[in-house]
Amino acid sequence: xxxxxxxxxxxxxxxxxxxxxxxxxxxxxxxxxxxxxxxxxxxxxxxxxxxxxxxxxxxxxxxxxxxxxxxxxxxxxxxxxxxxxxxxxxxxxxxxxxxxxxxxxxxxxxxxxxxxxxxxxxxxxxxxxxxxxxxxxxxxxxxxxxxxxxxxxxxxxxxxxxxxxxxxxxxxxxxxxxxxxxxxxxxxxxxxxxxxxxxxxxxxxxxxxxxxxxxxxxxxxxxxxxxxxxxxxxxxxxxxxxxxxxxxxxxxxxxxxxxxxxxxxxxxxxxxxxxx
Amino acid sequence: xxxxxxxxxxxxxxxxxxxxxxxxxxxxxxxxxxxxxxxxxxxxxxxxxxxxxxxxxxxxxxxxxxxxxxxxxxxxxxxxxxxxxxxxxxxxxxxxxxxxxxxxxxxxxxxxxxxxxxxxxxxxxxxxxxxxxxxxxxxxxxxxxxxxxxxxxxxxxxxxxxxxxxxxxxxxxxxxxxxxxxxxxxxxxxxxxxxxxxxxxxxxxxxxxxxxxxxxxxxxxxxxxxxxxxxxxxxxxxxxxxxxxxxxxxxxxxxxxxxxxxxxxxxxxxxxxxxxxxxxxxxxxxxxxxxxxxxxxxxxxxxxxxxxxxxxxxxxxxxxxxxxxxxxxxxxxxxxxxxxxxxxxxxxxxxxxxxxxxxxxxxxx
Amino acid sequence: xxxxxxxxxxxxxxxxxxxxxxxxxxxxxxxxxxxxxxxxxxxxxxxxxxxxxxxxxxxxxxxxxxxxxxxxxxxxxxxxxxxxxxxxxxxxxxxxxxxxxxxxxxxxxxxxxxxxxxxxxxxxxxxxxxxxxxxxxxx
Numbered sequence: 204x205x206x207x208x209x210x211x212x213x214x215x216x217x218x219x220x221x222x223x224x225x226x227x228x229x230x231x232x233x234x235x236x237x238x239x240x241x242x243x244x245x246x247x248x249x250x251x252x253x254x255x256x257x258x259x260x261x262x263x264x265x266x267x268x269x270x271x272x273x274x275x276x277x278x279x280x281x282x283x284x285x286x287x288x289x290x291x292x293x294x295x296x297x298x299x300x301x302x303x304x305x306x307x308x309x310x311x312x313x314x315x316x317x318x319x320x321x322x323x324x325x326x327x328x329x330x331x332x333x334x335x336x337x338x339x340x341x342x343x344x345x346x347x348x349x350x351x352x353x354x355x356x357x358x359x360x361x362x363x364x365x366x367x368x369x370x371x372x373x374x375x376x377x378x379x380x381x382x383x384x385x386x387x388x389x390x391x392x393x394x395x396x397x398x399x400x401x402x403x404x405x406x407x408x409x410x411x412x413x414x415x416x417x418x419x420x421x422x423x424x425x426x427x428x429x430x431x432x433x434x435x436x437x438x439x440x441x442x443x444x445x446x447x448x449x450x451x452x453x454x455x456x457x458x459x460x461x462x463x464x465x466x467x468x469x470x471x472x473x474x475x476x477x478x479x
Numbered sequence: 480x481x482x483x484x485x486x487x488x489x490x491x492x493x494x495x496x497x498x499x500x501x502x503x504x505x506x507x508x509x510x511x512x513x514x515x516x517x518x519x520x521x522x523x524x525x526x527x528x529x530x531x532x533x534x535x536x537x538x539x540x541x542x543x544x545x546x547x548x549x550x551x552x553x554x555x556x557x558x559x560x561x562x563x564x565x566x567x568x569x570x571x572x573x574x575x576x577x578x579x580x581x582x583x584x585x586x587x588x589x590x591x592x593x594x595x596x597x598x599x600x601x602x603x604x605x606x607x608x609x610x611x612x613x614x615x616x617x618x619x620x621x622x623x624x625x626x627x628x629x630x631x632x633x634x635x636x637x638x639x640x641x642x643x644x645x646x647x648x649x650x651x652x653x654x655x656x657x658x659x660x661x662x663x664x665x666x667x668x669x670x671x672x673x674x675x676x677x678x679x680x681x682x683x684x685x686x687x688x689x690x691x692x693x694x695x696x697x698x699x700x701x702x703x704x705x706x707x708x709x710x711x712x713x714x715x716x717x718x719x720x721x722x723x724x725x726x727x728x729x730x731x732x733x734x735x736x737x738x739x740x741x742x743x744x745x746x747x748x749x750x751x752x753x754x755x756x757x758x759x760x761x762x763x764x765x766x767x768x769x770x771x772x773x774x775x776x777x778x779x780x781x782x783x784x785x786x787x788x789x790x791x792x793x794x795x796x797x798x799x800x801x802x803x804x805x806x807x808x809x810x811x812x813x814x815x816x817x818x819x820x821x822x823x824x825x826x827x828x829x830x831x832x833x834x835x836x837x838x839x840x841x842x843x844x
Numbered sequence: 845x846x847x848x849x850x851x852x853x854x855x856x857x858x859x860x861x862x863x864x865x866x867x868x869x870x871x872x873x874x875x876x877x878x879x880x881x882x883x884x885x886x887x888x889x890x891x892x893x894x895x896x897x898x899x900x901x902x903x904x905x906x907x908x909x910x911x912x913x914x915x916x917x918x919x920x921x922x923x924x925x926x927x928x929x930x931x932x933x934x935x936x937x938x939x940x941x942x943x944x945x946x947x948x949x950x951x952x953x954x955x956x957x958x959x960x961x962x963x964x965x966x967x968x969x970x971x972x973x974x975x976x977x978x979x980x981x982x983x
Contacts, residue, residue, distance in 0.1 A: 273765075394755045396564075398555040453561075457746020460868065461739050467861050468735035474854040475728035477847045534876060559872035 244284035246276035263344035306336035320418040349414055351379045374425050381436050382410050388443050409435045502723035508694040508716045514584035516733035523734050524574045531567040541665040543658040546621035547760040565745045568752045571613050573741055575775045586827055589815030590693040593706045596807035601683040603804045608676050615668035624754055626761035627770040630656045638789030696815035705813035777841030778834050888983035901937035906982055910934050916955050923971040923982050924957045930964040
């Protein structure tokens, strides 16, 4: 009909604008960045402007997992983080740079389990005799989240051949992948409001147990422990599958609901047409 | 059987008279289009928000220590709690979106012009109230997102000269967002604002019924009939289509389509109204970076960021809102067809593009 | 008119679809509001025998309701529901009389739950308990 046609054409500008507003909704999803806005310690304030060796650690630290979790210089080196006069004072617990043989104890104040495993391992027994300390593999200021990539040819061949390290890495690769996968699924669920506290804690515990194997550097032990860890992971996996199934059911119900509504809309529309 | 019941009621209150006047005898213009259904859709959305809100109140605890846990409980333990909560969260976003569309269609069809200024004014007040109810509701889950978005939003009041800082404290119930803020925001959100909104919706509809619904300017050659302010007269549409069953069914179709879209979002994009920070309990000592308000406030947020002085940014927005509110008094030309109002069209389209631009910029900044 | 027939058919279809939709909406709301479903067998409660001295009564929660564990002067351990069978108030232990008194309407119960006096129509329900190695298991 004439009237309807012209009306449709003139309503046209409104439709794309309306659609644009609705379509931008998914895009207008606020995203979050990682860094936390916390007050900087005096250590950072001073050292950030110093040259070379004295200033370099600041930027390295900023990229680290320690920085991400709010652990600043004073957490390891001691000193007063708020008072510049006392920042490097031994009376406030300032330790300074630890000597090579003291590095494991230095890091072990917060990571005691790792320190214990390391000292019992081949690497630990070689401490002070040319063996690696924590910082040899993990770095000192740009400490990143621990992952299997730390075991690589370039790093390990500094002291010996890569074959044993490679065997350990291969044995652990699959489990590491499994852990990462489960971690991703848990985060995914957390972002939809599922209560992932128990699962998250469970995974955290298993992951830590698994990572203590890193410091053992004992191939046989890695293999036996891995099987046990994989059973625990399978349990977490099963729990996650239950959640995934219930979510899939919800989507099916949703699809039915939406189609029924469209059907009702059609029926109502046809009913309306009978009144013209 | 139904007929007997109807007759029983009719004999006592004259129901058939009402039906004849308001339903079957209420004639609407023949060229009425689907955009006119947006009002009824809004009514349905509001009703759904009230119902889902009431259901949520059965399990939600408005105490800063317990709020987040109670929401987690609703989402995970209560049967279909996730559905009620998602309907409420998605519904609030839908309400703002449909409200904007309703406002735009009114603008384009010139239905704000005389004698309908009161409708526009009540509608404008409703827009601000809906923004207010969305803002207060946002704090309820007491997540990182809730807490810090509220901090950012209430901070903007500090730019008002003289009373600014006091106003911020008044809004928050303290210097910073905290338990007193939750208390007053919750009271506003569940009792004060819904009642005021309902009252204003009542006024809006009453004025609409008294003035008479406008005729769309499309398909008519004569679209510039000036209204003579001599005496009150109801704008009737003789020879028009009856509201019941014709346009009532059209409204129903539109409502069903809205529900289809709404449920599609609830079931297939449940993350849309949320960010990961929405599921982390509020930590007053740790601000996540890049906290932003919800999408419908992004343009305001970005405007404040552009202007070097916050006061200037607020004033610019206040002027824009005042201009919008007083539009029927500024635009007095009787012409209603959008294509015959070039100045209006340019200003409105430019305004819309500016708003969208600011919103997108606000998102990415 | 052909329209009438169509109207009727569509009307019936719509009525059916709306009824289905109404059920689809009502079901989740009723489930949402309903109390949490109890498991078939209530969990057992374990206490140490020394928790209940002779001639004393200990009030506990069992199976979501109030219960009482009493050790008579003869050393016998009995577990009873503490909900008065009259109108549901919680009974109190009267130590010097070694019986239960309901504060609402004065119902009196013996240590084995039988009604001694007052309006209660039935004795207090007994709850099974087992005593092994100084540990009481209720349920």
